[in-house]
Amino acid sequence: MSAAAAGAATDAPVFSVRNLWKVFGPHAERVPGGELAELGPEALREEAGCTVAVRDVSFDVRQGEVFVVMGLSGSGKSTLVRCLTRLIEPTSGTIAIDGEDVCGMDKGALRELRRHRAAMVFQHFGLLPHRTVLDNVAYGLEIQGVGKAERREKAREMVAKVGLAGLEDRRPGQLSGGQQQRVGLARALAADPEVLLFDEPFSALDPLIRRDMQEEVDRLHREEGRTMVFITHDLAEALRIGDRIALMRDGRVVQCGTPEEIVGSPADDYVRDFVRDVPREQVLTVRRAMRPAAAGEADTGEALSPTTTVADAIGTVARTGTAARVVDGGRCIGVVDHRGLLGVVAGLDGDGKAAA
Amino acid sequence: MRARQWIVAAGALALLATTGCGAADMTKQASPYADAGGTRTVTLSVQSWVGARANAAVAGYLLEKELGYRVDTVQVDEVPAWDALSQGRVDAILEDWGHPAQEKRYVEDKKTITPGGDLGVTGHIGWWVPKYFADAHPDVLDWRNLNKYAAQLRTAESGGKGQLLDGSPSYVTNDKALVTNLGLDYKVVFAGSEAAQITQIQQFAKKKQPFLSYWYEPQWLFNEVPMVEVKLPEYTDACAEKGTADPSTVNCAYPTSTLKKFLNADFTRKGGEAARFLKNFHWSKEDQNEVAQMIAEEKLPADEAAKRWVERHPDVWKKWLP
Amino acid sequence: MHGDAAGPPLRSGPEPHGTASGARRPPGRTGNEVDRVSTATSPARPASAAKAKQTAAGAPGARPAADPAPGPDVDPAPGALRALWARPAARKLLVLAAAAAVLVPPAAMAWGSGAWPHALTVDLTGPLGRANDWIIDNRDHHWLFLYFFGHISGAIIGAVHAVYTVLLALGWAGVTAGAGLLAWRVAGVRVAATTLASFAVCGLLGMWVPTMRTLALMIVAVAASVAVGALLGLAAGLSERMFRALRPVLDTMQALPAFAYLMPVVLVFGIGVAPAVLATVVYAAPPMARLTALGLRATDKGVLEAVESLGATSRQRLLTVRLPLARRELLLGVNQAIMMALSMAVIASVIGADGLGDRVYQALSTVDVGSALAAGIPIVLLAIVLDRTTAGMASPRRLWAGAPRGGTGGHKLTTARTRRATVRFATLAAVAAAALVTGDKPWPGDWTVAIAAPVNDAKDWIVDHLYTGLPGIGGTADLAGHYTGWVLDPLRDGLQGLPWWGALLLVAALAWLIGTWRTALTAVLALAAIGVLGRWDVSMDTLSQVLAAVAVTLVLGFAVAVPAARSPRVDRLLRPVLDVFQTMPQFVYLIPVVALFGIGRAPAAAAAVVYALPAVVRITSQGLRQVNPGAMESARSLGATSGQQLRHVQFPLARPELLLAVNQAVVLVLSVVIIGGLVGGGALGYEVVFGLAQGDLATGLVAGAAIVCLGLMLDRVTQPTKAEKKGAGA
The missing domain is CATH 3.40.50.300 (P-loop containing nucleotide triphosphate hydrolases)
Known part of the structure; x- marks a missing residue:
């Protein structure tokens, strides 16, 4: 919000x-x-x-x-x-x-x-x-x-x-x-x-x-x-x-x-x-969890806005079972899959890698 | 709007209020209670002793009943009363035991007070012992023998010496000098007020205890507690002169003084009937004592006592009416 | 720190000084305060002993009888001496001892070791006498008098005259009805009933006119006191610097006996109503100023900030926030000003204030207790009425009056408003009608009851039976003799025999142990000033009387306060008695006191005890009652007897109040010293009376100043002050 x-x-x-x-x-x-x-x-x-x-x-x-x-x-x-x-x-x-x-x-x-x-x-x-x-x-x-x-x-x-x-x-x-x-x-x-x-x-x-x-x-x-x-x-x-x-x-x-x-x-x-104790998935967005789309991925899967929280994305990914696309202005800027999302929850995403 | 500005403004305002409207002579400001409600008011000074209250009671009663004034009485001590009289805060003092310094200042120099003639009573100050004690030991009446009785007159306050009881601080007294100069084994104990002194004397009398006290006549207490005067070295003019120069050298008895009345100068001029009446006021020691006793001993209200005396002695007061 | 103003009132009834005590200073209920006081007072005794040794020539038994530590106070054994050094109190003494070791030998060498050395005195008789003469000679033409004092005096007289005229015009029925309705309006039906009854009694006693005069004087004096006090308080409340400058002045003024204010105004204004009102204003304005300042300074900082954040100007802040929020303190201030003014109005009769005080004073001269009482009762009643009315206004229940409790607030509010308007209208109508009916008549002459005679009979009977007839101890006469011979004389001789530098050191040590170095300095300077004024011996006499009377007061006070604190019923019975004793003009009980105890210092002490006892009882029982119920409960649960509870819990925990009680006892006893002069107390009191009576202002003023110094010194010595916070960082 x-x-x-x-x-x-x-x-x-x-x-x-x-x-x-x-x-x-x-x-x-x-x-x-x-x-x-x-x-x-x-x-x-x-x-x-x-x-x-x-x-x-x-x-x-x-x-x-x-x-x-x-x-x-x-x-x-x-x-x-x-x-x-x-x-x-x-x-x-x-x-x-x-x-x-x-x-x-x-x-x-x-x-x-x-x-x-x-x-x-x-x-x-x-x-x-x-x-x-x-x-x-x-x-x-x-x-x-x-x-x-x-x-x-x-x-x-x-x-x-x-x-x-x-x-x-x-x-x-x-x-x-x-x-x-x-x-x-x-x-x-x-x-x-x-x-x-x-x-x-x-x-x-x-x-x-x-x-x-x-x-x-x-x-x-x-x-x-x-x-x-x-x-x-x-x-x-x-x-x-x-x-x-x-x-x-x-x-x-x-x-x-x-x-x-x-x-x-x-x-x-x-x-x-x-x-430290903040539930990261509630605050961080999918921008943080996404990786560049591999071939074909840019067209398939659920579309998420870049401001979607990781927690919401987890729900989507869990429901669909596949990676979801992050779409900004109709253009796919990346995909999130369960690995990336869990990495954020676990804090493995690393500090130096600021969001784009 | 700083605090200081407030203060300055308030101060300036106060100053303006107090100075802006010309001079105000506070020696011409009468009591705020005077002339309230359209009555003509006479303010009499009443000193703390009962004789003075008797004067004021009778004068006040006649002024109110015969002449239609309203009378206020104010009790202040003698010297301040002179000051108040000069300022017009009281209109008259009816019984003055002699205050040469004040008389010179206000009557002769400033002319704010005028003499009102004699009261008709003579006053005498001295040392007195109760009659029951004098009867048992007649020689106590000579001051030379006083030291013999010092032991009997001892109290807690006087320590190892005999007690000479003195009264109100407003009274004229040479007692400390007298005790020293006459070589007496006594200590002057100041009762601090006449009321306290009288109470103490009454208490002694009740127990028939001996005492030696500074006292004066006319005084109503003599009727309740008969007292006899102790003879002191005779009063002489030389001794009086010496005493005026240095009060600590006095070694003779007190003089007998003619009690006088004094009126405020303005009141004398503008007071009309009241002023003339007060100038005429003149009665005897017996008259005064009669009223004083009704007030002090029978505890009658001053008004009531005056009424009774007035009913009994029309021959005396008729002459005073202007 | 505004606990003193907003804290629980120390009284419920009228008490010119007791109420003042409520405002005087906070009982200081913080934990570390208690702790600090306990460490400070317990070593007082060994400390002074050590000092006496150190000063070698110190007279034995010269220590004041009133030990400022009323609680259980254990003398440390010699072995505990080492522990003593670690205490801050010991450090203070060490410093003092060092200073003494350096200063005393040369001083003693130069000026001897007896009473205050003559070489160090200043004789003010000449200058003061000349000033007096100058004033009298110039009063009618010097510009200072014509354009300044004259106007002040004129304005006062004019105002009193105007009020008095209005009161006379209203007539007795108008005044009674008006006062009753006013009381009803601001304080409720019960107070209104009290008011009606009180005014009726004033009339019945034949005291209507004097009562109206006193009332007129009071109204003017209180209005002026409130105005002056509020202005000063406003300044002090808004400006920190002003507050710091004013506080010690106000503190000091409230510690001074009322009589002390009479001399200077008489010097300038002579005898009469104007100086009486002025003295009253000087006496009654400080509590108003103090409470106003406290109220303003205590404004919730959060509210102030919020208002500032909304863009309020400082004037808006003052008018819409600070003053409304300080309303309780302001009303308390008015209440205090009234009570102080009333007690002063009586004393001012000595300088010609007229009214009820004058009637009491006149009755005194005929040794007529009955008449004095007849004039004294209206004073007490006035005090009660005025106190209850103003206290009613200030009570929290009425403070935010009009606050509807229920949800349908708006409706209730309007009905309340209509009702109030109705009441107001009815008030005006009733007063007008009453005034019309009675015209300007004072109380009808035949509606009076003479109480003088029966009262006098009763007094005589009591005196006769007490004077000699008390079983066991003989009678009051013997009691007075013993008190004088066994207590007062040795104490006086001891104090007078004390070397002057010894007395200074003693005072310094006591004041420093209980307070700060500032209070110690003030105390020592005050004592030295007495010496410089040439009143050393006389003051030591007065001091001995004060100390002995304080000791008696405290013993009696604690003895009464303990049962009063334990049993609500005793407390309820005691309360009206205390009220009466505290407001009754002291003049009234001078005669019985003399009749019982004879002339001298003993009756003076008795009068002082009677006067100071109520405040001491009240503060003490209040303090004992306020002890944390949790602590009491735990003590009880451990099986402590009531004696143990008292010793181990109540006394230690109520220590601040007990110390306050000591301080109040000292201040109050001292304020009766001059009254004591009227019954043979002698010393300074007599000199002031003498000065007033003889117009010898040199004597009177100097003695008055000595009393003031004595008061300052005693106040500082018994006043536990919080140590000033050091450093701004805290």
Whole structure:
């Protein structure tokens, strides 16, 4: 499904981040690019009393994609997403939204950015306990100065969209965690932003509810094609909803690519270790398992699209008993047989052999 | 909108509010309770002793019932009362035991207070012992023999010495100097308030225990606990002069003073009948004691005590009405 | 760290100081805090002994009686000395001992080893006297007074006058009905009933007019306190630097006795309502400021960030998020300001504030306990009404009022709104009708009940029977004698005999062991300031009285608190008694106390104990009751007797509260020192009273400052502070 959405992505980046640093501590600005940048975290803390949260990070978020930033706690991913709208002021580097320099924005422009172009959903919801669901959802519009009737109508619509119709007059304290996060989502959607930023939105929820919410987000993405930046520490979640994933460690992006690239071709041992337990056949596609078609094979057998997962291909191959063709735009680009497919499942396909 | 801006704005506003509208002389600001609800109000200072309350009770009663004023009483100590009188926060002090420094400052220099004549009562301060003790030991009445009784007058507070009980800090007292200069084996113990002193005296009297106390007359307590004065070295002008120069050298008895009334200067001019009435107010030691005793001993409300006295002595107060 | 504000209230009733204690500082319930305190306090005793040896000339028996460690406290055997060195406490002492070894010999050589050396004192009598004269001479024409103080004073008087006029215009029925309905609106039917009854009692006691005066003064003072406090709190809540600058100031202000505030305002404003209101504002604004700041700072960071991410301006953040979320703290702040203001309104009668306080004060001068009580009861009732009303507003149940419980929320909400509108209309109508009916009449004169006479009879009877008739110990008179002779005198002589540098070292050691080097420094500086002011001996006298009274308070307090913590019934019985004792103006019980204990330091101590006991009982029993039920259960399951449970579980686990109780006992006892001066307590209290009475502000201010220093010192010595976090990386 992620592959389907990825098709909608165009090349113009929504967010373009270059050489971004965020250093906490005294005289943080001397760290990026200086000698201190070479030190390890402990040494740096000893030496300068500084902690690097984001270290020389660059990436682009493309129009319409779900860009996931993943990493363990303390890897700097939450700081990174806050830097995008300068909820946390970056130490150095550049951030552009639709080509516009975010770091150079004055207060007013920044406020406009937050109000209209990028809305955020938080791990702990950040709802106002003294307001009703409806007023919470309408809050963003309220501070924009939208009239009461209009914003309430809009809010009602959003509440319905996230499936909370009928609960408009409850207060957050009377809702379950999942419901509260739906309110948070509705609030972010109410302003109709260009980009949605999610900061570990489902980490505080029960597994079942988390799944529901993931599907909800996925549905929204499919229906509206909104660009999303999604922070998570959960690899399964990242693989499920991400078009592209940036994997962070100690403030650095260690690998950035599609789920398939991450799982199929880990950039280093850390990533490899990270994705070890991932069911590869669910993530990797037949591109990875195919071999060039031998004579005659290009015309026979079941046709599969290149984005078919290995797991699905196994089903096809097992059913038909013969190798299947991988067809892209009516042209056969290769075949998969049981040997190739099993090789992927067993991890014998080898790292160096990246997909075409 | 930084916090500092808020503060600056608030400060500026406050400053504007307080300074923007011209001068405000706080020595001309009366009590907020005065003249509330359209009544003419007279505010009397009442000192902590009961004699003063008797004055205020009778004066207040007559002002209210005969002249139609509303009377407020405020209890403050003597020296602050002078200050309040000069500012018009009280209109009159009816019983003053002599405050030369204040008199000079406010009456002569600043002219914010005017003398209101004599109260008609003379006051006397001294050392007193209970009658039952004096009866048993007549020679205690001479200060030279006091050391003989020091042991009997010992308390926990006075340590190894005899106890000389002093009262409120607002009273004029030379007792510490006297004890030193007369070579007495006593310690001055300050009760801290007249109420405490009276309670202590009553308690001693109940148990017929001996005591030596700074005390003064007129005072209603004499009717309940008869006391006899201890003779101190005679009061002389020379001794008084010496004492004015250096209070620690005093070695003679306290003077007998004529108690005086003082009125706020503005009140004297604009107070009309009330001011004239208060100037005329003049009664005897017996009159005052009669009221004081009703208040303090019979626990009558001051109002009620005043009413009874007024009913009994129309001949006295009729003369005061303007 | 906002546990102090949002944490469980330490009381349920009105208690000007007790409530303050709730806000003063957190009981500190974290595990490592308990741990730290236990290591810090246990070696206090051997430590001071070691120091006494070290300072050679240290007077024996001079140690303050109130050991700050109330829990079971084991003296380590000599063999344990080695283990002691490993402790951080021992290290502190070592540093101190080293410093002492260097500093003391030359100091002792230069200035001797007796009381505070005369060479190090500064005589302020001259300058202060001149300042006083200058103020009196210039009050009617200097611009400072005409254009600044004059306006402040004028504004206050105008405001009080306006409120008073309105109250008079409403008449007794209007005021009663209005107050009742207001209470109903914000705090429910029960509080409304209490309010009606209370106002009726005020009228019945013949105290209507004084009550209205006090109310008028209170309304103005509380409004000003809340405004000032909220502004300060806003500044401190929004600016970290401001917060850091304000916190110690507010801490200190709350540790000071109310009387200390009277002198300076009297110096400038003279006698009357204006200085009374100002002193009240200075006294009552700190808790408001403190709670406002805490409330603002405690705003959920996540909510704030979320709101910021939506593009809210800082003003929008403040108005739509921080203030609404801090509502509970703000209302608590108002509650505290009211309680503090009420207790101050009584004390301010000494400087001519009029109203109920003045009636109590006047009754005192005729030794009329009955009349004093008649004026004291309305004060207690006002306190209860105001406390319950504001506390009702702040209770979580009503905080987010209007939150419908069921699914058909919208409908319920509208009905609630209509109902509220109806109530509001009815309120206005009723008040208007009541005002029309009664006109501007005060309480009808013949509807009063004289309670003075029976109360006085009862008092006399009690006093007569207690004075000598107590079986076993003689009577209160003997008790007072023994207390003075066996406790106070040796303690005072010991303290006064202590060499001045010894006292400084002792204080430094105690404060450092319990707190940080900062608190130790503050404590030592405060004590030194007393010496510099030339009030050393007198202050040592006061200190001895305070320490002895604190010891008695703690013994009695713990003795009462333990059963109260165990039995809900005892607690229920005790609660109203504590409420009354804490709000009753101290003036009221001065006379019975003198009648029972005679004149001197013993009755002063008795008054102090009566005043401080409720807070101590409350904090202690609260602390004991809050002990983790799991720990209690496990102790019970192991077969511990109730005594063992108390010793091994409850006392150790409730240590932070017990320490807080000690601290409160010290602060409260000290705040009654001046009242003690009125019954022969002498020393600093007497000097302040003397200063006020004689207009001798030099004496009064200096003594007041000495009390302030003493208060600071004692507060720091008994205040377990969390060690400041070191380094920013944490």
